[in-house]
Amino acid sequence: MRKYSLFLLVLTLFFLSCTKDRVIEVAPIVYPVEYWKKDSLVYTLFQGGVELNQQVTTYGISSPDTLTLTYETSSFNLTFLDGDKGNATLGFTSGVFSFDIDSLYLYGADTLRQKVVQKGDSLMILETSILNGEYLREYRDYYQLLDINAEAPIVSFKNDIYDPIFYNNGEGRCMPCHNDDGGQIRLVPADLAYDELISGVSKNDGGVPYINTVQPGESYLYRLAIDDNVEYAMPPNSDLTPFEVETILMWIAQGAQNN
């Protein structure tokens, strides 16, 4: 009898834990997820269903914890891969697909499937499988929730936009054209860049404000970045990544603070 109730208890716990598992429905946008900390990565290689190799990498406190891919998909056929593995463009998809996961290498004929699964309240798993003929590579990235009450990450102008994208020690995406030597708008140093952007209007396109927190998508800065009906897209030489563009849009939508 005791055995039986123990069995029932285990069964109940099992079903309870199952109902906690869910696939997160996410829009195809990417943003810095500061409240998820990368915990570990499990990599398994199969050939014809037989496991050939498995590696487990655990991450410490100083490991990169960015997670930029946030949409669930069925399968993709990879038709094009940029030299930069941090930013791949796939064929047969409705949009551009961007990810930022180390150790994820893709080759020409790979078929990729990814989904985000949340286990309980504080563990998230990014499941990736890549099929190429009879080779199957499976990755599971585990993330721990840092702050359970966190609503959404607040984008920092300085840490998420200015330093990594615009300036980047003088090597950034707006450099050298907008450093203090000239250009239409000065974007060095950070405080000046903020003031110029927050109060400025487009010289080329009829005085449209660079920043519009009421209609973020109308902001001229954002339109420059996505080349939406503008005189000259910025940067003129090559596009910002979808991740960078989303970060800018999110910052504006959150009130474009000088944070």
Ligand code: HEC
């Ligand atoms: C290769 C050089 C170059 C890079 C890189 C570059 N810009 Fe520009 N930018 C220009 C030039 C040149 C103009 C002036 C265009 C004109 O009106 O002739 C300009 C103009 C602008 C303007 C004013 C547009 C207007 O209508 O008022 C903004 C804002 C701007 N850039 C932002 C950026 C941002 C933000 C970045 C980086 C994400 C960037 N630019 C990267 C060369 C560059």
